[in-house]
Structure formats: structure tokens, C-alpha cells
Amino acid sequence: MYFGFTEEQLAFGSLARKVATDISSASDSEGERFEVGSDALKVLGETGLHGLLIPEDQGGSGATLIEGAMFAEELGRALAPASVASSALICPTALPLIRDVSTRNDVAKAIARGEFCSVVVGSDLTWPPRGEGFAWGWQPGAIVLEADPEGLRPTRETEFAAILTQDLTLRIAPIGPLTTSTEHLVDSEVGKHFQAAVNVIASCLLLGCMRATLELAVAYANEREQFGAKIGTFQAIKHICADMLVDVESSHSIAYGAAALLTHSSEPLTAVRSAAIAKSWCGDAAVRVCESAIQVYGGIGFTWECPVHRYLRSALTLRSSFMNTTQSMDYLTKLDQWI
Amino acid sequence: MDLNDSPEEARFRAGLRAWLEANAPRGAIASDPAEQRAAIVAWHRMLNEAGYTGLSWPIEVGGKGLGPLEEAILVQEVERLGVTSGLNYGFIARAMLLFATQEQRRRYLPGLLSGSEFWCQGFSEPDAGSDLASLRTRATPDPTIGETGGYRITGQKTWTSGAQFADLCLCLVRTGEIEDRHRGISAVIIDMRSPGIEIRPIRTIRGDTEFCEVFFEDTPVPCENLVGQPGEGWNYALVTLTYERGPADIGFVSKYLSMVKRLRKEAASRGLSEDAAVQREISRVATGVEVLRLHVLRSLSMRLKQAPGAEGSVDKLLMARVEQDLLHAAMDLFGAGALVDDQGHWFSDYLYSRAATIYGGSAQIQRNVLAERCLGLPR
Numbered sequence: 001m002y003f004g005f006t007e008e009q010l011a012f013g014s015l016a017r018k019v020a021t022d023i024s025s026a027s028d029s030e031g032e033r034f035e036v037g038s039d040a041l042k043v044l045g046e047t048g049l050h051g052l053l054i055p056e057d058q059g060g061s062g063a064t065l066i067e068g069a070m071f072a073e074e075l076g077r078a079l080a081p082a083s084v085a086s087s088a089l090i091c092p093t094a095l096p097l098i099r100d101v102s103t104r105n106d107v108a109k110a111i112a113r114g115e116f117c118s119v120v121v122g123s124d125l126t127w128p129p130r131g132e133g134f135a136w137g138w139q140p141g142a143i144v145l146e147a148d149p150e151g152l153r154p155t156r157e158t159e160f161a162a163i164l165t166q167d168l169t170l171r172i173a174p175i176g177p178l179t180t181s182t183e184h185l186v187d188s189e190v191g192k193h194f195q196a197a198v199n200v201i202a203s204c205l206l207l208g209c210m211r212a213t214l215e216l217a218v219a220y221a222n223e224r225e226q227f228g229a230k231i232g233t234f235q236a237i238k239h240i241c242a243d244m245l246v247d248v249e250s251s252h253s254i255a256y257g258a259a260a261l262l263t264h265s266s267e268p269l270t271a272v273r274s275a276a277i278a279k280s281w282c283g284d285a286a287v288r289v290c291e292s293a294i295q296v297y298g299g300i301g302f303t304w305e306c307p308v309h310r311y312l313r314s315a316l317t318l319r320s321s322f323m324n325t326t327q328s329m330d331y332l333t334k335l336d337q338w339i
Numbered sequence: 340m341d342l343n344d345s346p347e348e349a350r351f352r353a354g355l356r357a358w359l360e361a362n363a364p365r366g367a368i369a370s371d372p373a374e375q376r377a378a379i380v381a382w383h384r385m386l387n388e389a390g391y392t393g394l395s396w397p398i399e400v401g402g403k404g405l406g407p408l409e410e411a412i413l414v415q416e417v418e419r420l421g422v423t424s425g426l427n428y429g430f431i432a433r434a435m436l437l438f439a440t441q442e443q444r445r446r447y448l449p450g451l452l453s454g455s456e457f458w459c460q461g462f463s464e465p466d467a468g469s470d471l472a473s474l475r476t477r478a479t480p481d482p483t484i485g486e487t488g489g490y491r492i493t494g495q496k497t498w499t500s501g502a503q504f505a506d507l508c509l510c511l512v513r514t515g516e517i518e519d520r521h522r523g524i525s526a527v528i529i530d531m532r533s534p535g536i537e538i539r540p541i542r543t544i545r546g547d548t549e550f551c552e553v554f555f556e557d558t559p560v561p562c563e564n565l566v567g568q569p570g571e572g573w574n575y576a577l578v579t580l581t582y583e584r585g586p587a588d589i590g591f592v593s594k595y596l597s598m599v600k601r602l603r604k605e606a607a608s609r610g611l612s613e614d615a616a617v618q619r620e621i622s623r624v625a626t627g628v629e630v631l632r633l634h635v636l637r638s639l640s641m642r643l644k645q646a647p648g649a650e651g652s653v654d655k656l657l658m659a660r661v662e663q664d665l666l667h668a669a670m671d672l673f674g675a676g677a678l679v680d681d682q683g684h685w686f687s688d689y690l691y692s693r694a695a696t697i698y699g700g701s702a703q704i705q706r707n708v709l710a711e712r713c714l715g716l717p718r
Contacts, residue, residue, distance in 0.1 A: 001342055001408055003633075003640035009340070066340050218714050233717045235703070238710030242652075245709050246660070249653045250630050257633030260340045274633070277626040329619040332626070 076208025
């Protein structure tokens with residue numbers, strides 16, 4: 001047993017951080033980052049990270065979900081457009097739900113080439129979708145994976161009137177009422193695995209949000225002076241920051257622990273359970289961490305200019321996306337798996 | 340990153356599991372403290388004879404030369420059967436391994452391992468709790484003690500777990516001046532049968548007497564019982580407190596897991612398990628235990644690369660959060676049932692959980708440690 005990164009993984013982590021930061025700054029349009037701009041597309045294309053989770057024989061790099069989780073953390077930290085996580089991380093893990101093998105391979109190759117891809121969720125952002133369908137993390141030109149009675153089916157409509165969410169990195173596209181029931185999308189083995197993989201990826205996006213927010217709060221506490229001293233000298237501030245660290249480090253442990261279990265474990269139920277736990281824990285922790293950071297900043301934390309609200313917006317939408325906290329609890333109860 | 344057992348770890352686990360299934364004591368744990376203690380000691384000695392103590396100690400002092408993960412596997416497997424663990428000795432040993440002389444290791448470590456000698460730890464004092472460096476128990480040099488001289492110890496220790504059963508006490512004493520703070524502190528081993536020692540058990544909010552006040556009055560201690568150099572006691576204390584975390588935390592995880600199972604069972608027997616809100620609440624507290632389990636595995640894994648440091652305070656705070664959350668849930672779910680007809684002993688466990696944010700360094704101190712030493716906030 002070893003619960004740490006290998007040398008190769010650490011090197012990959014630094015690359016992922018650089019790529020995520022570059023994509024983010026190249027996509028920034030007055031602080032809004034719904035869309036990956038052409039400059040950022042170039043960055044992504046050069047590094048091949050779009051095909052990170054696509055098998056090598058389909059033009060990708062065939063990495064494991066652990067590297068996927070590391071890339072997600074960096075995307076979350078950099079507040080990168082959600083369409084990147086959607087295309088490079090979430091959709092590749094959804095591909096086994098496309099029944100027809102040649103269609104599946106075509107989508108895989110398209111993603112590895114750098115095309116964008118988006119999967120359908122419900123109007124409450126959760127998976128499996130119910131009622132109206134929305135393409136999560138959509139951007140113009142993206143392939144949309146829609147639900148059909150067989151599983152998932154790629155479509156290529158581009159005429160969506162996309163909806164902006166409160167998350168400044170996430171856009172969803174309405175694709176109309178669902179014409180099929182979707183329970184079969186989660187009952188099968190591949191369905192369970194996709195749900196767990198999305199939980200891990202979302203958990204790591206949330207983890208990145210938290211790490212960035214904690215760093216901001218600590219930097220501010222080290223700089224801002226009141227009563228003739230840096231506010232970081234006061235225990236009232238120290239204890240808020242320490243509790244944030246507990247949230248961040250515990251989230252790291254459960255998110256990567258679930259990623260490792262899903263990658264290597266011989267007990268799939270334990271892995272699926274840990275992934276659902278990761279999603280609920282990281283979702284609640286991230287919102288708490290962002291709220292705490294606003295408190296540390298004081299009045300500045302309530303301004304649009306202070307970056308913390310951007311993380312809070314992402315944390316809240318990610319917490320609600322795919323499997324929200326209440327759904328995680330019900331899922332765990334139904335799983336009836338207590339190690 | 341792979342959380343599965345390596346082939347060696349799997350072999351170790353399989354051998355241990357087979358031995359435990361054949362040898363572990365079954366049946367209810369005695370409620371009488373003296374009987375309980377006797378049972379723990381007997382069980383510890385069985386573990387020792389079978390070679391399951393001192394797993395991560397060096398071979399030359401009677402250990403097995405294995406790592407922290409084997410220690411964790413031992414705790415997991417012992418708890419899996421719902422058996423009590425043996426005596427907790429690891430934290431005293433770790434600092435002894437770093438600071439004690441060859442003679443001291445030869446004299447004390449075998450008894451610690453076999454459970455033939457019991458230890459207690461004399462750190463806190465009435466006026467030195469969180470501010471441990473202000474401790475006042477005085478060690479005055481006295482050349483007439485032993486063959487090469489020694490010290491006379493005078494002062495009071497408190498919260499000393501198991502002092503009433505202890506043969507030996509690892510005690511922090513002041514050899515320098517009060518103004519020297521942590522630089523004037525030394526660590527000594529005190530024979531608890533020495534003259535001038537009075538032990539008064541303290542009754543806790545649960546009504547039991549887990550720990551004691553210990554009074555020393557001119558208690559003689561020979562020079563050779565000094566651990567490390569005079570003035571090095573503070574380093575000793577830091578190492579001990581750091582290593583109080585770790586493998587032992589895995590034991591807490593197992594304890595909490597069995598509490599969650601007990602919670603579900605009792606909710607069912609009280610007719611609450613069809614209630615969706617109750618089910619969610621039980622699932623919610625169970626998530627905390629899984630997070631703690633993976634976090635502790637990660638911390639132990641990190642010890643393969645580097646000695647534990649200030650980040651252990653995350654483990655401590657997380658553990659306390661999980662425990663208090665779990666017992667809050669139990670008290671909420673069972674309402675007056677936990678106060679009137681407490682078959683599940685929830686009230687006693689609930690009261691005990693209040694100590695989780697106090698013992699081994701209070702939550703406030705842990706937060707200061709994290710803020711200053713991990714996050715780099717100014718002192």
C-alpha cells in the first residue's frame with residue numbers, strides 16, 4: 001500500500017498546473033470563462049491533455065483516473081472553463097455507456113483530437129437526468145452525449161441557446177425534454193463506474209477550488225494589518241484558517257483515496273462507496289472553505305473584485321452537480337455497504 | 340498510489356488473521372476496571388509471545404523491523420474481530436528509541452514490549468496544561484542519591500492515565516529555571532514505588548477514574564534515569580506527542596466503524612430505520628469515518644518517506660470532529676432513550692467524546708500549530 005504520488009505523477013502534476021493556468025488566463029474575458037478561446041485551444045492541443053483518459057490506440061495517452069484527478073484539481077484551482085473538465089475528464093469516462101463500438105471509438109478519437117464534449121444532466125444538474133435535459137459544461141461546437149434507451153448517444157447540434165449559470169466557468173445548454181427513462185444509465189456496472197468516476201472528478205475540481213481559496217485567505221491574513229498587527233497573528237483568524245486546512249487535507253485524502261480505489265481496487269463496491277462519500281464531503285467542505293475565506297477577507301471578500309466569490313460560485317454548482325449531498329446520502333443508504 | 344496490500348503486506352495480514360481467529364479472546368469485555376485491565380494485560384502478553392508487538396521497532400531492541408503499515412494492519416485486524424487492543428506503549432517507546440542510552444533501552448524496552456512493566460506519562464500539571472512549557476515540578480540535584488548522584492523530584496502532575504497501575508513514569512521535570520521555559524525541562528524515568536509519591540484518582544464526568552493526580556515530594560531519582568541530556572526534555576515531549584497519532588488513529592477508525600454499525604442496529608430496534616431523515620443522518624456520520632480512514636492511511640503512508648510533523652494536527656482535529664459528530668447523532672436520534680434507558684451506552688460514549696478535543700493537546704492548540712507551522716501565519 002502506498003498513498004502518495006510517484007515521481008512521474010508529481011511531474012505530471014506540475015505540467016497539469018501550468019496547462020490549467022495557461023488555459024484559464026487565455027480564456028478570461030473580463031473574469032468570465034465559459035468558453036475556451038482559440039489561444040487556449042492551442043495550449044490544450046500542444047500538450048495532448050484533452051486525450052488524457054482516452055486509450056492510446058484511439059489517439060489519447062491512456063492515463064489512469066489518478067492522473068485525471070490531478071488534472072481536475074488543477075483545473076479547479078485555476079478556475080478553468082468547465083468545458084475542459086467536461087471534455088477531457090468527464091466525457092471520456094462516460095464513453096463505455098455508448099453501446100455501439102464504432103460510434104464510441106469515433107467520439108473517443110474526436111476528444112483526443114481536441115474536440116469538446118458535454119454530457120446531459122437534469123435541470124437540477126444531477127445525473128442521471130430527469131425531466132428536461134441540459135448539456136453540462138457545453139461550449140459551441142461540442143459533441144453532446146444524450147440519453148437513449150441503449151445508453152448514451154452522441155449528437156452534434158450547435159444551435160443551443162446556452163444558459164449561463166451562477167458559476168462563472170460553467171454554461172449549460174438545454175437539449176429539451178428527455179424521451180427515455182434514464183435509470184438504466186446507473187444500474188449497470190459501466191453506469192456505476194461512470195457515476196463513481198464523475199464523483200471523483202468533481203471532488204477533485206472542488207479540492208482545487210478549496211486549495212486556491214485557502215492560499216488566498218492565508219496570503220491576505222499575512223498582509224492585512226489591523227490593531228497594528230497582521231490579522232494572521234490573531235487566533236480568531238488562525239483558527240478559521242486551520243479549520244480550512246482540515247477541510248482541504250481531509251478532502252484530498254477522500255478524493256484521491258477514492259480515485260486510487262477506483263483505479264486499483266479488487267472491491268468495486270468499496271470504490272463506488274468511497275467516490276460517493278468523496279463527492280458529498282468535498283462539496284460541503286469546499287463551500288465551507290469559500291465562506292470562511294470571505295470571512296477572513298472581511299468587507300473586501302464581499303466585493304466582485306476579490307476572487308473568492310468566483311470559487312464559491314464554482315463550489316456551489318459543483319456540489320449540486322451530478323450527485324448532490326442529499327443524493328449521496330440516499331445512494332450510500334441504498335448501497336448498504338459499510339466496509 | 341495504490342491502496343491495496345503489497346504481496347508482503349497481504350502475507351502478513353493473512354498470517355495475522357489466522358492467528359487471531361484461533362487465539363483472540365471472545366466474549367463480553369468486563370465492566371469492572373480491574374478485571375478489564377487484567378484481561379488487556381493477558382491479551383497483550385499473548386500478542387507479545389506470538390511476535391505481534393514492537394512491529395515497527397528495530398530488531399536489535401526486540402522489535403520486528405517492520406513499518407507503520409504493518410502496525411496499522413495489526414490494529415485493523417484486531418479491531419475487525421471486535422477484540423480489545425493490547426496495551427498502548429508505542430508513544431513512550433518512540434521517544435525512548437531516539438533519546439535513551441543503550442543501557443536504558445536494554446533495561447526498559449523489553450518490559451514495555453512484554454507488558455511486564457506498566458508505564459504512565461507525567462506531562463501536564465495543574466498550572467501547565469496547554470502551556471506545558473511552564474511546568475514547575477522541580478528536580479533538585481542531590482549527590483547522595485545512588486552511586487553517582489541524582490535528583491529529588493517535588494511537584495504535582497495531573498491527567499496521568501493509568502498512574503494507579505503504573506510501575507514507571509516518564510516524567511517531564513524542571514532542571515533549569517522557570518524563565519528558561521522549554522529549555523529548562525528534562526525527561527526522567529521515575530520508579531513509581533519510590534518514596535514520596537502519592538496518587539489520587541480523578542473522577543471524570545463519566546464517573547470512572549481513568550486518570551490521576553500524582554504528587555511527588557523529595558522523590559529520589561538516580562542520574563542514570565535521566566533520558567537524553569538535561570534540558571532536552573522538551574524535544575522528547577514533542578516526539579512523544581507527535582507519535583501519539585498514527586497507527587493508534589487506525590484503532591479509532593475501527594472503533595467508530597463499529598459505533599456506526601451499532602447506531603444502525605439500535606435505530607432499527609427502536610423502529611427508526613424506515614425514516615429517510617434517520618437513514619441520511621446515519622449515512623452522513625458514516626462518511627466521516629471513511630474520510631478519517633483514508634486520511635489516516637495517507638498519513639501513515641507518508642511516514643515511509645519522512646518523520647511525522649505538525650500536519651498530524653489535521654488528523655487529531657479530524658478525528659475529534661468525526662467522533663463528536665457521531666455521538667451527537669446518536670444522542671439526537673435516540674433522544675431521552677440515551678438518558679433514561681441507555682442499553683447502548685451512548686451517553687457514556689457521548690461524554691467521552693467531549694474529551695476528544697481536549698486530550699493530547701486541545702483543539703485550540705492544534706489549530707495554532709496548523710496555522711503557524713503548516714500555513715505560515717505569524718506568531
